[in-house]
Amino acid sequence: KDCPHRMESSIRQLEDMGFSRGAASTALDAAGGDVTLALDFLMGEAVAPSSGAPAAPPGPASAASRAAALDLAECSQYDFGSNGRSACTTIACCAAKAALESSASRPGGPGACMTGKDLGEVITRGVEMHSLLAGAVEHASVEEVLGCHGASLVGLRTALGPGALLQGLVTTPGAFEDVVNSARASPAIDRSQLLAFVITKTPETVLALLPATADSSGPFMVVDSHPRPLMGLDRGFVASFDALEGLLAFLRELFPGVELDEGGFGGMGMLYNAFEATPLQLTPERLAQVQAEGALGAPRADIVAQGGSRPMEEEAVLQPSAPAHAQLQRSP
Numbered sequence: 001k002d003c004p005h006r007m008e009s010s011i012r013q014l015e016d017m018g019f020s021r022g023a024a025s026t027a028l029d030a031a032g033g034d035v036t037l038a039l040d041f042l043m044g045e046a047v048a049p050s051s052g053a054p055a056a057p058p059g060p061a062s063a064a065s066r067a068a069a070l071d072l073a074e075c076s077q078y079d080f081g082s083n084g085r086s087a088c089t090t091i092a093c094c095a096a097k098a099a100l101e102s103s104a105s106r107p108g109g110p111g112a113c114m115t116g117k118d119l120g121e122v123i124t125r126g127v128e129m130h131s132l133l134a135g136a137v138e139h140a141s142v143e144e145v146l147g148c149h150g151a152s153l154v155g156l157r158t159a160l161g162p163g164a165l166l167q168g169l170v171t172t173p174g175a176f177e178d179v180v181n182s183a184r185a186s187p188a189i190d191r192s193q194l195l196a197f198v199i200t201k202t203p204e205t206v207l208a209l210l211p212a213t214a215d216s217s218g219p220f221m222v223v224d225s226h227p228r229p230l231m232g233l234d235r236g237f238v239a240s241f242d243a244l245e246g247l248l249a250f251l252r253e254l255f256p257g258v259e260l261d262e263g264g265f266g267g268m269g270m271l272y273n274a275f276e277a278t279p280l281q282l283t284p285e286r287l288a289q290v291q292a293e294g295a296l297g298a299p300r301a302d303i304v305a306q307g308g309s310r311p312m313e314e315e316a317v318l319q320p321s322a323p324a325h326a327q328l329q330r331s332p
Contacts, residue, residue: 006033007028010033011024011025013035014027024038030229039203040203040204041229066250067239067241067246068241069239070237070239070240071115071116071238071239072235073116073120073235073236074117074235075120075124075236076123076227076236077123077126078227080124080127084123086203087127087129088206088225089139089205090127090133091122091130091205092207092223092225093126093145093156093280094126094129094152094153095119095122095196096156096207096209096280097153097280098114098122099114099194099196099209100193100194100196101155101282101290102114104193104290104291105290105293113221114223114238116237118238119225119238129145132149142165143158154286155282155283155286155290156281156286157281157282159188159189159190159279159280160189164188164278165277165278166179166182166183166277166278166279167276167277168274168276169274169275170255170257170273170275171257171273176252176277179277190212190282190284190287191212194210194211194219195211195280195281196279196280197209197277197278197279197280198280199251199276201273202272204226204255206224206225206226206251207224208221208223208247208251209221209222209223210244218241218242218243219240220240220241220244220246221241221247222241222251223236224238224254228254255275258272
């Protein structure tokens, strides 16, 4: 563990950014003293920076009560050390393709399309792909991922048109609902497919899967490659919900609004509370191909592999730097 002097210095560093001492201390404890990881927790977890003490974390019971089912992966992106720390957008794109293809391959129509086991394979694949991004991009955008890995993610398209995305502020009531409604109202989407929303609130990205029409019964899923220690989750996970309202409430819990002290980053509140959502779907050509394979009885595992978990030729597959249940690996 870090010495008291270094921990105090880290707390002051976070306080200088506008976070309260209590929130900074809680985040550093959860991150094992790693300032960068603590900042990730502060920006993405249920911590109230402007109050005198951290907000009570939702805990495992609250997280489980929001989800009808919670399926843990065998690892998180942090188990791959520095290679995985910023790989969440690439992982989300890989997971989107795998889930869309799995759903499209089912003769009965959309259904459960991502498991914890699937996610573990996709995390490995996504970290592998992220490590190859040109220029060592730290937090890549969806456009950058698709541009760099078009061959690996062939058949995946931005549903609203090239480069199109939706934006909002997590502090705006109904912001996530507005994004979903805007996408569903677009004439560009294919209503026979799921919508796979890659949602980024810097520095984190998750995937939300939901029907393209409001009258569908599901699925409603959040796919997250991060550990959520304040929720009692030490690995990536797939959370399933009975209805859209549960999924949206869970997103609000993952991405609470951040109120920064005026003496710190008060004027930057809009920047820190901004998020963007990029809806993804399969191209018509890829959809037809996957549906034909499904009609012929192609094994589901093959469909998932095509969606982003198959190792690239002539490349070594990255392995977690520690067992999935071990302490998170951190950059030096």
